[in-house]
Amino acid sequence: MNSSLSIKLRQCAKTFGNGAPALEPIDLEIHPGETLVLLGPSGCGKTTTLRLIAGLEFPDAGGHVLFGDDDVTDLPIEKRGVGMVFQNYALFPNMTVGENIAYGLKIRKMPAAERAARIDTLLEMVHLQGLGHRRIDQLSGGQKQRVALARALAVEPRVLLLDEPLTALDAKLRETLRADLNQLLRKLGITAIYVTHDQGEAMALGDRIVVMERGKIAQIGTPQDIYYRPASEFVADFIGTMNRVSGVTRVGHLQIPAGIVPLANANGKADQQATAMFRPEDVEIVPLDTAGAEMFGDVMSTFFMGDRTRLLVDVGADMPVIVETRRRGVWHAGERIGLRVPEHAVMQLPVQHFSGETRS
Amino acid sequence: MKHSLRFYLQLTFTLLVCAFLIVPVVLSVLAGVTENFFVGLSSGFTLRWVAQVWDTYQMTIWRSIVIALACLVVTLLVGVPLAYMLARHQGGNSRLARVFEELLMMPVAVPGLATALALIMAYGQYRAFRGSLLFILVGHVLFTLPFMVRPVLAVMQSSQLAVLEEAAASLGAGMRQRFFGVVIPNAASGILAGALMVVTLSIGEFNITWMLHTPLTMTLPVGLADAYASMRLEVGSAYTLIFLLMIVPMLVAMQWVTQTSRTRVRL
Numbered sequence: 001m002n003s004s005l006s007i008k009l010r011q012c013a014k015t016f017g018n019g020a021p022a023l024e025p026i027d028l029e030i031h032p033g034e035t036l037v038l039l040g041p042s043g044c045g046k047t048t049t050l051r052l053i054a055g056l057e058f059p060d061a062g063g064h065v066l067f068g069d070d071d072v073t074d075l076p077i078e079k080r081g082v083g084m085v086f087q088n089y090a091l092f093p094n095m096t097v098g099e100n101i102a103y104g105l106k107i108r109k110m111p112a113a114e115r116a117a118r119i120d121t122l123l124e125m126v127h128l129q130g131l132g133h134r135r136i137d138q139l140s141g142g143q144k145q146r147v148a149l150a151r152a153l154a155v156e157p158r159v160l161l162l163d164e165p166l167t168a169l170d171a172k173l174r175e176t177l178r179a180d181l182n183q184l185l186r187k188l189g190i191t192a193i194y195v196t197h198d199q200g201e202a203m204a205l206g207d208r209i210v211v212m213e214r215g216k217i218a219q220i221g222t223p224q225d226i227y228y229r230p231a232s233e234f235v236a237d238f239i240g241t242m243n244r245v246s247g248v249t250r251v252g253h254l255q256i257p258a259g260i261v262p263l264a265n266a267n268g269k270a271d272q273q274a275t276a277m278f279r280p281e282d283v284e285i286v287p288l289d290t291a292g293a294e295m296f297g298d299v300m301s302t303f304f305m306g307d308r309t310r311l312l313v314d315v316g317a318d319m320p321v322i323v324e325t326r327r328r329g330v331w332h333a334g335e336r337i338g339l340r341v342p343e344h345a346v347m348q349l350p351v352q353h354f355s356g357e358t359r360s
Numbered sequence: 361m362k363h364s365l366r367f368y369l370q371l372t373f374t375l376l377v378c379a380f381l382i383v384p385v386v387l388s389v390l391a392g393v394t395e396n397f398f399v400g401l402s403s404g405f406t407l408r409w410v411a412q413v414w415d416t417y418q419m420t421i422w423r424s425i426v427i428a429l430a431c432l433v434v435t436l437l438v439g440v441p442l443a444y445m446l447a448r449h450q451g452g453n454s455r456l457a458r459v460f461e462e463l464l465m466m467p468v469a470v471p472g473l474a475t476a477l478a479l480i481m482a483y484g485q486y487r488a489f490r491g492s493l494l495f496i497l498v499g500h501v502l503f504t505l506p507f508m509v510r511p512v513l514a515v516m517q518s519s520q521l522a523v524l525e526e527a528a529a530s531l532g533a534g535m536r537q538r539f540f541g542v543v544i545p546n547a548a549s550g551i552l553a554g555a556l557m558v559v560t561l562s563i564g565e566f567n568i569t570w571m572l573h574t575p576l577t578m579t580l581p582v583g584l585a586d587a588y589a590s591m592r593l594e595v596g597s598a599y600t601l602i603f604l605l606m607i608v609p610m611l612v613a614m615q616w617v618t619q620t621s622r623t624r625v626r627l
Contacts, residue, residue, distance in 0.1 A: 077529045078534055082530055083531075103528065104531030151531070
């Protein structure tokens with residue numbers, strides 16, 4: 001593989017024919033060799049961003065796309081040297097597996113013998129040895145996406161672009177392919193941009209994640225940043241499950257109707273309205289009589305999920321607190337339990353939502 | 361096996377309808393090989409009439425084949441790129457594309473005589489053109505073009521052609537390589553269906569051609585009308601027989617093509 005490529009987007013905006021902006025002007029830098037995941041709900045602009053980088057769309061005037069030091073803004077996709085994997089595979093139905101993989105090599109006029117050898121290498125790389133002569137309609141969905149991946153990698157692209165490549169597959173297969181993909185991306189060290197709406201995929205594959213919302217970047221960070229230190233309410237809600245309780249700040253904690261939540265930095269002043277957030281898995285269930293119990297609530301319902309149990313607990317707030325525990329125990333609806341959240345697990349949003357800035 | 365009365369009633373009705381449709385064809389074919397149709401089959405069978413048609417009208421047959429093939433070439437060269445452009449323009453859903461498609465259908469809806477008359481009024485004064493096969497060809501292309509464009513457009517819209525092209529482009533294929541390497545092969549079933557339709561329609565076209573033709577540019581169907589009008593019934597019928605022998609294999613081929621392209625698994 002070539003040495004990895006860095007990519008920069010400068011003030012890239014995209015407005016489609018109907019006048020509605022699909023993408024507000026964004027700046028984004030993708031480091032050489034990293035896997036960057038663009039994550040967000042449908043219509044958030046993640047696919048548009050990917051297509052801008054691919055050269056399938058062009059930014060509005062003033063926007064620039066840089067590959068390394070080259071300004072490729074005006075180059076169409078066929079001149080950019082990118083590899084692309086599509087959600088619905090986009091394999092050529094008129095060609096065999098091998099011919100699909102070799103398509104880009106043929107365009108580059110690689111001699112047939114060399115091409116054949118390269119096909120074998122690639123088939124092995126995606127664990128499809130010996131399937132080169134199959135027709136495309138004889139493959140399963142997972143196999144098709146492996147072929148698509150091999151086809152994209154065949155031309156040794158400078159960057160690999162993946163547009164929801166696992167979305168069309170069933171859950172089990174998705175996980176296997178995700179693991180393989182992860183391994184492959186690490187091994188190749190190729191700069192990769194991965195679009196998905198699945199946060200699990202984003203966390204598992206991304207070196208960094210860009211969470212997008214309505215054509216804007218809501219937050220950029222490592223999976224840990226995004227999960228533990230969401231920059232906005234949107235990110236907090238979109239990634240994982242988040243509990244939110246409101247109360248009044250006191251020194252060192254937040255006073256809520258059902259008890260207290262520790263809060264080291266209560267945004268300065270005491271006696272202020274504030275909201276604290278914490279993840280379901282960070283809540284401990286403690287016996288009622290323990291001195292450590294800081295909140296009390298009534299179990300509303302329980303869901304046994306095998307590896308964990310999820311409880312919905314009414315703490316007298318608008319929304320029940322969701323608790324996930326790995327403890328083996330049985331709780332019943334109506335039971336009163338004590339809860340405790342360790343201080344380090346409590347998050348508070350910045351008072352104003354500045355995108356890209358996280359609370360420390 | 362036991363069938364109800366209802367079954368037999370339906371069967372009888374179906375057979376009657378079939379007979380109603382087929383009897384004229386059979387009669388026509390028989391007339392073409394009968395010595396004297398007014399006397400009846402008892403007058404004996406002969407290939408004399410077929411031979412006479414071959415002698416008198418052979419040129420119209422060749423002419424029809426040449427025009428049909430030329431028509432096919434023109435509709436391929438014009439229709440396929442046109443369908444491609446309609447399919448690609450604003451994702452194939454643009455108003456312009458729909459209006460254009462409707463306009464293409466106009467010569468099919470408008471009586472052929474009117475189309476032919478308009479052509480003669482507009483270009484009749486160019487004598488050489490007026491008297492040449494090209495003039496007939498223009499009429500045929502006008503009439504058959506939508507039958508090429510429509511099936512090709514349908515295939516191009518239903519297969520995920522846009523994404524396939526994007527994939528090809530990402531692998532470095534330029535416009536031409538994409539068109540010939542990806543677009544054409546994946547629209548092949550539509551192109552084939554359109555091609556057979558165009559040839560069949562062109563060979564049988566009468567309305568426009570009847571108005572446009574000169575004695576030197578007479579085609580098969582016009583010759584057929586000529587034969588029925590001016591010669592013995594048996595000659596005209598023999599002519600029909602020859603026409604059927606040409607057209608039936610094409611219709612069968614057309615069915616076969618649509619069948620195979622339908623059973624092909626769509627990605």
